[in-house]
Amino acid sequence: MRHHGPGSARSVAAALAQLRPDAVLIEGPPEADGIVGLAAEKDLVPPVALLAHAVDDPARAAFWPYAEFSPEWVAIRYAVDRDLPVRFIDLPAAYGFGAADTDVPAADEPAADPIALLAEAAGHDDPERWWEDVVEHRAPGADALAPFAAVAEAMAALREEGLGESRRDLLREAHMRQRIRAARRAGHRRIAVVCGAFHVPALAAMPTIAHDRALLAELPKKTRADITWVPWTHRRLSQAAGYGAGVESPGWYHHLHAAEGDPVPRWLARAAELLRAEDHPVSSAHVIEAVRLAETLAALRGRPLAGLTETLDAVRAVMCDGSDVALELVRDRLVIGDALGEVPDAAPAVPLQRDLTRLQRTLRLKPVATPRDLDLDLRRDTDAARSRLLHRLRLLGVDWGVPARSAVASTGTFRESWRLCWQPEFAVRIAEAAQWGTTVEEAAVAKAVGEARAAAELAELTGLVETCLLAGLPGALPAVMRVLADRAALDTDVAHLAGALPALVRALRYGDVRGTDHGALGAAATGLADRICVGLPPACVGLDAEHAATMRARLDEVHGAIALLAADADGLADRWAAALRSLARREPAGGPATGAPGLLRGRAVRLLLDDGRLDSDEAGRRLSLVLSTANAPADAAGWIEGFLTGGGALLLHDPRLLALLDEWLTGVPGEAFTDVLPLLRRTFAGLETGVRRTVGARVAAGPLDAEHLGEPAAGELDRGRADAAVPVMAMLLGVRPFIPRQAAGRNT
Structure with missing residues (x-):
């Protein structure tokens, strides 16, 4: 056979x-x-x-x-x-x-x-x-x-x-x-x-x-x-690689084996039911015509029975109106399928597997092969226990659940969203993880301590601290924190410290909802933040383009982490602002190796501007200095990229910045324009579509300054334009329009 x-x-x-x-x-x-x-x-x-x-x-x-x-x-x-x-x-x-x-x-x-x-x-x-x-x-x-x-x-x-x-x-x-x-x-x-x-x-x-x-x-x-x-x-x-068997159509084969009589009509009826459930208009008449077409194709091709090829051709032509998108749904659900077998408790299993099976039943988390979303509210005991189990399994290398973006808009730390999908090879990973312990919690604790001792970088340790808190492993946290403290004391690389801080600060946010003591975490995070504030400006000097891009990403992460940490750390926000100011002033006066790249200096100015520690006038002055002819065009393009990354709407709110940018760009020498063009295209490609469109329209409209654009000065209300919008807003809201007293001929 x-x-x-x-x-x-x-x-x-x-x-x-x-x-x-x-x-x-x-x-x-x-x-x-x-x-x-x-x-x-x-x-x-x-x-x-x-x-x-x-x-x-x-x-x-x-x-x-x-x-x-x-x-x-x-x-x-x-x-x-x-x-x-x-x-x-x-x-x-x-x-x-x-x-x-x-x-x-x-x-x-x-x-x-x-x-x-x-x-x-x-x-x-x-x-x-x-x-x-x-x-x-x-x-x-x-x-x-x-x-x-x-x-x-x-x-x-x-x-x-x-x-x-x-x-x-x-x-x-x-x-x-x-x-x-x-x-x-x-x-x-x-x-x-x-x-x-x-x-x-x-x-x-x-x-x-x-x-x-x-x-x-x-x-x-x-x-x-x-x-x-x-x-x-x-x-x-259906997968030939790995542990697969290479059966291209297991769902179809299962139907052929189980169906009595002619299997084609029954299978096409199932396809119609599936398509209707996905809002495709398929009727019983479609099924009849698809059966006829499949049988006709089989006769034309000299086959004893309509096979999968003829059946799918009929589905595409009759039920899917020629659409391969709808046909792919049929292939995925019926030709392959998501059937998951079952094994009795009497089957031999390692103790870790038996503990996992017990937890799955207790928490009502049945393993299924079909991907499904799970939203958890960590304020509920059962959901909190489910979260701990999924995080512990991820620590053990069993990615039954993967964190996902929730369909419910929420920024609270008490919500978690997961995408669950059980894979057969998890049985091997559970057998591997059995070396760490006989229960899921015991194995996760031992694995965390083992990984902490073997960690090569500081970021691995802070990520492990975060995992221990998410997984509810108080037995592992002291040992991991001791290794973290020893490693942090010896590590002088600011890039390593910057990569480690965000995970540690995220872990602090879990204290309230998960009931963990974060005193030691707070002290460690504040210590790392202070060392970053001191060492960041000199660490950014002389970086090449690749390392500057890496540091810019870490700069954003550290900025967000310090914003969360500053509420509990006196003066930390001021120290971080001072570090950003120092970074912003490190121009490469004696060549690229003597200063910080424009990408990082521009990013520092933008972060200060967003935090209200720098006003728009000063930001415009710094931009004008960077765009002067004395600076290298490539460095200026990098500064612009750092300044505009994360949102370019400020070019619309402050037309002076757009005018400065336009004036500089039109004056870049031809030989330098080719070098700066990729940087500028990458910068503007990251802006929102509406912002790009509006910026393009304003540039095409004519001179870019406040007087010609008819824009009010920064912070001033354009009352004429506002009054013109009142009737339309009143109509949309269904209320009587407000008529200014001056317009009604009365004294103000």
Whole structure:
């Protein structure tokens, strides 16, 4: 058979019913023999996978996924439902976790695709389509064993022609033959072996026992391995890389396997239901026409049944009006799907996994494969506990939840928004994290302390402090703070200090809502802020363009952090303003290496202006000095970028600044204009669309000064323009317009 195919699965079921074996042997890891009986449990719901991992290194793991349409799963259920012996016969997974230089993984496919070679021999250029026509879309005939004999004959011919037999394949087949011999010695006479078609010729012709023993003597030393059942998803089955299975259409295959009668009309009805739920106008008439079109296309293309290609062509043409956007929705939800399997509590699991399962039930957070949003109010006990769990799992490398932007507008620290999506590989990460502890909290504490001791930079430590507060890990915080204090005392790099401060200040904001003591955090944050205030201006001197851009981003972050911290730190705001003034005055009088880049000086002026520590007249004076012919055009362009980043509306509020900028730009020499143009384009590209449009309109209108623009002086109301808007506003508000007394002929 072929792995993961509905037609193969139906054929296996029919062949087993005809053969009525007394033992079933399946290609798979023998370590799973002890847990295969769990397939009889009603709580073991495909898609699921066998997960094997090295005991001493859980990151070395392998999966064997099964869906309801997998022939192996059909064989497993046949055996356990009839209480027949069922064994796995592939190489043990423990060999695949041996020495790093071995080429014997737990499972692999031959280098050449035998299906593609058979399709080519039959005159077809699409192996998937050919296989679907001859196997997946065909119902079993009177002799259910005949198709398997035909496939065996075809594979034997391919292997006689030299289809790649790697050393890995020879070792696996030798082990399979040994397991078949063991079943015979146990007294079984009607043995069904369910394996990949490629292996059939090697298992049908038995060499001597000595031959196989000689081959298996080459195997590396076994590694201790654990194995269990874990939930799987159709989406993961569709991925060929990583732990995927490379099934392009698991949702479609599941429908083919489960549907009785003609599967196409039922599937198209599901597609119509999905599209209607997404506000696409699809009626029952569309479904009827789509069925007719799919069947017609199949007949024209010489296919026995409308396949996925014909069905999707019909959906696109009839239901989606030719739109690939709507069709992509059908592909994602129905062709692939988000089915997530279930595993019973009786399945082996590490203690950490059992604690996580308990918490998921207690907090009513069921893992699902479909992405969903979760908004939390941390003032509620249950939501606060959910937040702690998700943050702890992220610390352990299990990104079940990822912070997201809330649909509810709120700036309060008591709200959190998450995007949840469970992935099968999280089972491996949980097994890896089990080295840190047996419960989620215990493992998170140990992991945090371990990361603190191994941290290379100060920003990693302050980020870890923030994580510990978010995750509610008071047991880890003292140890992390001690490492932070020691590292901060020795670190003299202002860039490192600037990168570390924002996370520490954000952590302070969680004190009220999370009930944490932030006294030590406040002292550490204030100390870092003071050191930044002292060291920032000289640290910005002589920076190249790349380092200046990095420092500008940190300058903004520190400015925001100090604004939050200043309320509890006397004089900190004044000290920071003094540092910005000092930075703004560090012009490169003796060349670029003697001063701060224009990008940082312009940004410092803008921050002072926004905080009200610099008036617009002074800002205009500084801009005029920077734009004088004595300064290099590139430095002036950088100053403009720093000054305008974060909002260019001030060019509209103060026309003098726009006039200065326009005058400078029109006077830049031609040879220098090419150098400054990329900087200016990047600057203005970051402005809001409306601001750019209005600035362009004002430049095109004529001379840029307050008198010609008809603008009032800064801060002065243009009463004429305001009065002209009164009637329109009154009409919009539905009130009688206010008529100024002067206009009514009365004294003011």
